[in-house]
Amino acid sequence: MKSAVSSVRCVSFNAKIRSIVAGKGECFRLATFSNHVKNEEVYVGKVLIFRGVRDVAVEAAAMPALAADEVLVETAVSAISAGTEMLLYRDQMPPDMVVDETIAALGDTFSYPLPYGYACVGHVVETGTAVDQNWLGRLVFAFQPHQTHFAAHPEHLLLVPQGMSPETAVFLPNMETAVSFVMDGRPVIGEQVVVFGQGVVGLLTTMLLAEMPLAALITLDGYTLRRDWSRRLGATAVFDPTDENAVEAVRASLPVTGYDGADLVYELSGNPQALAAAIEVTGFNGRILIGSWYGQKEVRLPLGGRFHRAHMQLISSQVSHLHPRWRGRWSKLRRLELAWQMLARHNPARLISRRIPFTQAPQAYELLDTQPDTAVQVILTYE
Numbered sequence: 456m457k458s459a460v461s462s463v464r465c466v467s468f469n470a471k472i473r474s475i476v477a478g479k480g481e482c483f484r485l486a487t488f489s490n491h492v493k494n495e496e497v498y499v500g501k502v503l504i505f506r507g508v509r510d511v512a513v514e515a516a517a518m519p520a521l522a523a524d525e526v527l528v529e530t531a532v533s534a535i536s537a538g539t540e541m542l543l544y545r546d547q548m549p550p551d552m553v554v555d556e557t558i559a560a561l562g563d564t565f566s567y568p569l570p571y572g573y574a575c576v577g578h579v580v581e582t583g584t585a586v587d588q589n590w591l592g593r594l595v596f597a598f599q600p601h602q603t604h605f606a607a608h609p610e611h612l613l614l615v616p617q618g619m620s621p622e623t624a625v626f627l628p629n630m631e632t633a634v635s636f637v638m639d640g641r642p643v644i645g646e647q648v649v650v651f652g653q654g655v656v657g658l659l660t661t662m663l664l665a666e667m668p669l670a671a672l673i674t675l676d677g678y679t680l681r682r683d684w685s686r687r688l689g690a691t692a693v694f695d696p697t698d699e700n701a702v703e704a705v706r707a708s709l710p711v712t713g714y715d716g717a718d719l720v721y722e723l724s725g726n727p728q729a730l731a732a733a734i735e736v737t738g739f740n741g742r743i744l745i746g747s748w749y750g751q752k753e754v755r756l757p758l759g760g761r762f763h764r765a766h767m768q769l770i771s772s773q774v775s776h777l778h779p780r781w782r783g784r785w786s787k788l789r790r791l792e793l794a795w796q797m798l799a800r801h802n803p804a805r806l807i808s809r810r811i812p813f814t815q816a817p818q819a820y821e822l823l824d825t826q827p828d829t830a831v832q833v834i835l836t837y838e
Contacts, residue, residue, distance in 0.1 A: 503601035503816050506568045508546040509824065511817050518604065523585040525606045530577040530837045531594075533601045533813075534625040537654055537823050537833070538725050539748060543571055544820050547750035570600035574628050576621040577837075579612075580604075596624050601816065603837055616795055622804040625834060626659070630803065631794040632746070632774040633659035638781060638790075639772040640719050640744045647671045647709045649717040649736055651696065652724030653681040655806060655832050656746065658688060660721060662801050665689025670711050675701065675732075676724070678828040684806065696724075702735045714738050722747050727754040734762050744770045809833040 502516045521527055542548050548565035575597050579590045586609060595612040599605050615624040633656055642648055648669050650661055653676035664672050665688055674685045675696040682693045692708045694701050709717060716738025722730050723746045733743050734757060756762070772778070777785055808830045811819040819833050 500602060500604040501813070502570050502603070503572065503813075504568050505543055505571055509544060509820075511544065511820050513814055513816055516602065521581060521583050521606060523583040525583045525608055526579045526586055526590050526612070527581040527604060527606055528575070528577045528595060528597060528599075528612070529580045529604050530575050530602060530813075531621045532576050532625050532837065533572055533835045534574040534629075535601075535819055535823065535833045535835065536573070536629075537827065537830075538656065539573075540571060540820075541823055542748065542750040543569070544824060547752060549751055570602065572601040573598045574625050575599040575601070575605070576615065576624045594619075594621065594624070596627050598628065601813065601835055603813065613791065616799065619795075619799060620804065622807060622834065623798050623802065626655075626798055626803040626806075626832075627791075627794055628774070629655050630659055630798050630801075631791060632656050633663055634790060634794050634797060635774045635777075636660050636721060636723070636744060636746050636772055637663050638785075639770060639778050640721060640742065642667055642669060642719055644668045645670050645711075646718035647711055647714075647716075647738075648673070648719045648721070649705060649733070650674045650690075650721040650723060651729040651733055652676060652722065652726070652747065653678075653685045653693075654723070654725070655803075657681075657721075657723040658684055658806060658831070659797075659801075659803060660723060660746075661685055661690055662688050662803075663797065671709055673705055673708055673717070675705070675729075680808070680828060681831060684831060696726075696729060696732060702732055705736045716741055718742070719744070725749065727752050730754060731757055734758075734767065737765070737767050740766045740768070742768045742770055744772050746772050748773075803832075806832045807834055810836050813837050 499515045500518050501513050503511060504514050505511050543565060550564065550566050577595065579593045579595060582588055582590050590609060594615040596615055597607055597612050637660065642664060646669055648664055648671065650657055653661065653674050661672065661674055671691050672689060673692045674690040675694045676682050676685065677695060677697050682695065685693050694704050706716065717736050718738060718741050720733045720737050720741065720743045722733045722743060725747045727749050730745065737743055777787060811833060813835045816835055819835065822830060823833060
């Protein structure tokens, strides 16, 4: 095996994904086939590697034999996160933080080089000898980095509901996040709700909130394309946060008399400055749910004014864990099942604005970095 793969770059991928091992003839498992070497030809997959600041590349990855208790998945589509992945792309992640301690494939830290991504949908094309053959051909979702193939234990895969397309299923992590935000924000009938940030997660959150009998659902985003989608998805008023009088405009558009400000504000923009604006539009004893991950970006807040006397609540919400208040009745499985239902109900695939071949993935990241106003959801396709 060593001599057979000496001409390709090998990618470390076991329980904890790791870096490229180049030119050493040493390979770890990215994904596997049971019969890779035929007539001395080596079959290789490909994986996306974050190599450094604004430097991603599609690399070849050797694939040794499939373990008895694993299946091999061939990826059909994967979704790029314009939030979390762009933090890594721009080197704004805390370098010593574990990628996600709750997901087996994402157990390493945010340091270059690193395979990353967490939304892959594909078909099971091979099973290990100890795996039920009924897995063959099944469409599955996995929290895996962007790659053409990957090996996984069946218990780490989620079966895509019958009739759901891969392009809809790939929104599962973002929809689960939106469901989690709505649960943790606990909007009440008749409340005035404001959402800062209408990226994919913000738009999905707006979708869910728009079904509720709120007094107002007001959203803000700096990009015209996203504001247009927000209106279509049910926002009652939409503003550009970069406008000089945006905060005053939001407060003026709140319809409830006798209460000064929003009852519930979501900060989902990823912009630390938006959190200060969120405080300005929140009313007495209002709730501000912070779903943004700022990475290493500094956050400065005006806590000496209205915030000090208004008894506001700052709520941290992140999808990897259920809030303690829900654990008596909810599990992550129950929340995932609800997320599948919301995907089927709302058809988020309509938010896909760019489909880019996996081999051209670096162009996708450059697009999101330099022209974020031109895209909502970008997906990678594998053919």
